[in-house]
Amino acid sequence: MVMKHYPPQFKVDTVALYRSRPGTTIKLVAEDLGVNTEMLRNWIRAADGRRPGSHTASGPAPSAPVDDAMQAELAAARKRIRELEEERDILHQAARYFAGATRW
Template sequence: MALKDYSDEFRADAVALYESTPGATYKGIAADLAVSRGSLREWVVRARAQRGEAPGRPP
């Protein structure tokens, strides 16, 4: 399976969508965006680390 290269803007938008959707799951958002669950999770973890936040789901 070939790896896809997603733009920084796409990744940021995906993270924003996940974080702003109440009750969202990695699986659900990833399916909506046609990306892997693991990729979305990694993008969220990295974005939170860059902001100095813990990797868990926000309240």
């Protein structure tokens, strides 16, 4: 098995993407991005301050007060995620179009 190394920013962005989609599953986000489901689950646990492989029965971590700078950064990150999702969708559509156009 070949282990891929992902940059820390990719991991942060992936966890943010998962959290920005209420009602989605880890599996769907992992499939969309082409990462292993368990790897994404571990990144989410690490972001929550839990060890990978640890299981807790408690709910989500309590949220700390967020200052204005953090709110602005979060809004900018969410905007960028939406832009990237739109770009990805356009590329998927183009790939499907060109794949169909090459068939005789």
